Amino acid sequence: MTATRIRRLKPLALATAALLAGLAAPALTATPAAATTTAYDSTYYRNALGKTGASLKSSLHTIISSQSKLSYSALWEALKVTDQDPGNSGNVILLYSGKSRSKSLNGGDVGDWNREHVWAISHGDLTTSTGPGTDLHHIRPEDVTVNSIRGNKDFDEGGSSFTNSGGSLTDSDSFEPRDAVKGDVARMILYMAVRYEGDDAWADLEPNDRVGNGSTPCLGRLSVLKQWNEQDPPDAFEERRNQVIYDTYQHNRNPFIDHPEWVEAIW
Numbered sequence: 001m002t003a004t005r006i007r008r009l010k011p012l013a014l015a016t017a018a019l020l021a022g023l024a025a026p027a028l029t030a031t032p033a034a035a036t037t038t039a040y041d042s043t044y045y046r047n048a049l050g051k052t053g054a055s056l057k058s059s060l061h062t063i064i065s066s067q068s069k070l071s072y073s074a075l076w077e078a079l080k081v082t083d084q085d086p087g088n089s090g091n092v093i094l095l096y097s098g099k100s101r102s103k104s105l106n107g108g109d110v111g112d113w114n115r116e117h118v119w120a121i122s123h124g125d126l127t128t129s130t131g132p133g134t135d136l137h138h139i140r141p142e143d144v145t146v147n148s149i150r151g152n153k154d155f156d157e158g159g160s161s162f163t164n165s166g167g168s169l170t171d172s173d174s175f176e177p178r179d180a181v182k183g184d185v186a187r188m189i190l191y192m193a194v195r196y197e198g199d200d201a202w203a204d205l206e207p208n209d210r211v212g213n214g215s216t217p218c219l220g221r222l223s224v225l226k227q228w229n230e231q232d233p234p235d236a237f238e239e240r241r242n243q244v245i246y247d248t249y250q251h252n253r254n255p256f257i258d259h260p261e262w263v264e265a266i267w
Contacts, residue, residue: 012134036258048063070130095185097248101141117138137242138188187238188254229260238257
């Protein structure tokens with residue numbers, strides 16, 4: 001079942017106030033995501049509705065922690081389904097480069113695609129044992145070389161292009177994904193921060209507003225991720241992926257794809 005998304009119009013007074021505030025705001029400030037409703041609000045999300053801040057985060061953690069778990073090897077076949085190219089069923093779409101590549105080219109050689117951990121493994125010692133390091137909500141197909149260039153860098157704006165970048169940029173301590181998936185990256189990172197709270201033998205993953213986090217269970221930069229969530233709202237590809245993971249694999253959802261406004265409500 002595909003979730004129905006309905007944008008609620010804000011009262012005129014609030015819209016006018018927001019417009020006036022926007023005129024004085026810096027150019028990088030994004031308009032907060034409009035409130036949405038989905039087909040899952042009265043069922044899956046019923047205990048989270050109407051909450052904000054720590055209460056909302058806690059409720060969502062409880063909801064999405066009920067999931068099936070995949071092995072690291074099982075991710076290969078799952079990614080061929082979740083990230084299938086809508087225009088070519090024999091290919092997957094690579095996250096950062098945006099290229100369409102044959103499903104059969106999964107592996108570790110140059111020219112292959114492999115399993116990119118958007119929340120880098122070293123940020124909290126996720127490992128590839130069944131758990132956060134195999135959570136399909138933040139693992140995407142990517143070119144082997146591009147994946148290596150991203151490495152374990154935090155996310156931020158700025159840097160230089162590179163071969164097969166697809167518009168992504170990098171510098172010595174950060175990585176900026178192409179515009180079309182900036183919101184996707186933000187929502188994957190924030191999903192991980194809600195799902196893994198340190199109460200299940202794994203690290204308490206948290207976003208912060210810095211780069212160079214290294215091996216700490218933190219990943220940044222939060223202020224930039226929030227901007228990306230606003231600037232690049234969920235599209236059909238991202239929504240379909242969330243649905244497939246829910247229906248077929250983990251049976252949990254990324255709440256920030258269904259309700260991008262919850263990012264601002266929590267952080």
